[in-house]
Amino acid sequence: MVAEKSLNLHGSxxxxxxxxxxxxxxxxxxxxxxxxxxxxxxTHAFVIGGTTGEANTLLTDEHIELFVRGVxxxxxxxxxxxxxxxxxxxxxxxxxxxxQRSGVDACLLVVPYYNRPSQNGLYEHFRxxxxxxxxxxxxxxVPSRTIVSLELDTIVQLAQIDNIVGIKESSGDIEFxxxxxxxxxxxxxxxxGDDATAxxxxxxxxRGTISVVANIVPATSSQxxxxxxxxxxxxxxxxxxxxxxxxxxxxxxxxxxPVKWALSQMSRIPTGIRLPLTPLxxxxxxxxxxxxxxxxxxITN
Numbered sequence: 001m002v003a004e005k006s007l008n009l010h011g012s013x014x015x016x017x018x019x020x021x022x023x024x025x026x027x028x029x030x031x032x033x034x035x036x037x038x039x040x041x042x043t044h045a046f047v048i049g050g051t052t053g054e055a056n057t058l059l060t061d062e063h064i065e066l067f068v069r070g071v072x073x074x075x076x077x078x079x080x081x082x083x084x085x086x087x088x089x090x091x092x093x094x095x096x097x098x099x100q101r102s103g104v105d106a107c108l109l110v111v112p113y114y115n116r117p118s119q120n121g122l123y124e125h126f127r128x129x130x131x132x133x134x135x136x137x138x139x140x141x142v143p144s145r146t147i148v149s150l151e152l153d154t155i156v157q158l159a160q161i162d163n164i165v166g167i168k169e170s171s172g173d174i175e176f177x178x179x180x181x182x183x184x185x186x187x188x189x190x191x192x193g194d195d196a197t198a199x200x201x202x203x204x205x206x207r208g209t210i211s212v213v214a215n216i217v218p219a220t221s222s223q224x225x226x227x228x229x230x231x232x233x234x235x236x237x238x239x240x241x242x243x244x245x246x247x248x249x250x251x252x253x254x255x256x257x258p259v260k261w262a263l264s265q266m267s268r269i270p271t272g273i274r275l276p277l278t279p280l281x282x283x284x285x286x287x288x289x290x291x292x293x294x295x296x297x298x299i300t301n
Contacts, residue, residue, distance in 0.1 A: 007106055007136045007165045009079055010207045010229065011044030012221040013191065014214040015052035017256050017263060018066065020272030026062065028069060030269050035073045037268070042222035043214060046074060047108055049099075050083030051145070052212055052256045057274040063095065067102035085110030085140060089125045096133040106136040108168060108210070113146040119154045130161045137163055142170040142193060152179055159184040168193040168210045174200050181205045196247040199240045202228035213246050215259050216266070217295050245291035252284045262288055265299045 016038075019030040035046065048070040049055050049063050058066065067082045074080050082099035084107045086092045096107050112125055130137055139158060143149035149171065150158075158164050169177050170193030181190050181204075190206045192198035198209035202225060214221035224239035250258045254277065261280035263269045265288075273279060280288070292299055 007079075007187075007189070009045055009081075009106065009166070009189070009191075011225040012042070012214050012218065013045040013047060013081070013208055013210045014038055014043050014218065014221075015047045015050050015210050015212055017215055017260055017269065018049070018053040018058070019263075019269040020054075020274065021270050022272050024272055024274045026066070027270055027272070031069065032073045034268065035070070038214075038218050039074075039077050041218035043078065043218045044208065044222065044225070045079040045081060045105075046070065047081045047083055047210055048104075050108055050210075051110070051142075052215070052259065053083060054256060054274055054277070055083050057277070060095070064098045064102065067099045067104055071103040079105040081106045081108050081138065083108045083110075085112075087112040087115050089128055092125075093129055093132045096129055096135065096137075100133055100135040104135070106138055106165065107133070108138045108140050110140040110142060111146040111148055111150055113148075116148050119151055122148070122150060123154050123157055126158050126164065127161060130163050134163060136165045138165060138191070139167040140170070140193065141167060144170070152176070152183060155180055156183050159188040165189065166191060166207075169201075169206075170194050172197045174204065177201050177206060178204055195243070195250070199224060199228050199236050203231065203233060203236065212250055212255055212259055213243055216246065216262050216292070216297065217243065220295065242295050245294045249284070249288045249291040252287065253280060258284070258288060261285075262292060265289075265292070266297060
């Protein structure tokens with residue numbers, strides 16, 4: 001029996017940070033606070049344990065506990081997606097199985113990094129995970145981090161597999177995103193993974209964005225997504241214009257360094273982050289403070 005092809009997932013999907021104490025231990029109490037705040041502000045779904053959640057610094061047991069606790073904290077109010085991808089097919093299968101047992105609604109699978117597999121290798125990687133784990137799965141194409149990128153023909157092939165339900169496309173190439181949507185049959189769904197071009201992607205048919213900036217401005221992100229998905233370009237532009245400085249600021253250092261700094265300045269999370277990631281360099285603080293101000297966030301207190 002295969003997973004249901006259709007997954008009711010749309011809008012502002014936050015790629016949630018993993019809050020940590022100064023010593024690097026996960027702050028579970030703050031995680032609950034973040035989840036409740038996001039749901040109140042209109043966030044449509046969560047990705048837990050992904051790139052922004054520092055997945056590659058988590059121990060396997062921590063990663064699994066993050067899924068279990070995250071699902072418990074959300075309490076079915078919105079969908080939860082577990083970030084389970086890695087550059088090992090066997091390890092990805094195991095983690096995806098554990099995420100399924102925890103009760104996630106879907107899993108997000110990044111293109112294997114470092115190994116530089118061929119397109120056939122990528123196809124076989126994702127095909128095997130889909131065969132072994134009966135849970136809805138979303139491909140994650142992010143060539144800036146993985147070097148290798150899924151090509152259109154490979155995506156089209158993978159879209160035929162019953163429990164591969166969509167793709168997070170993070171290259172920022174709108175023409176490529178349109179080609180994916182044109183050549184893959186519904187209900188296979190495209191989600192933007194690039195904040196700076198997310199509005200444009202949604203205006204041409206993407207069903208939402210898996211977003212970093214939504215960590216900071218969940219209400220604005222939600223309103224932007226709803227406007228763009230509904231084709232209200234003027235309103236979407238109004239929301240988007242206030243976020244452009246944040247899009248730029250969140251790229252001054254590797255994600256999630258800037259977004260965790262911003263959230264700590266907003267008193268939403270402690271300052272903890274794990275090596276080899278380090279706190280945001282002071283030379284970027286003024287830029288981030290200005291971006292937050294333009295987005296309507298007061299951090300003077």
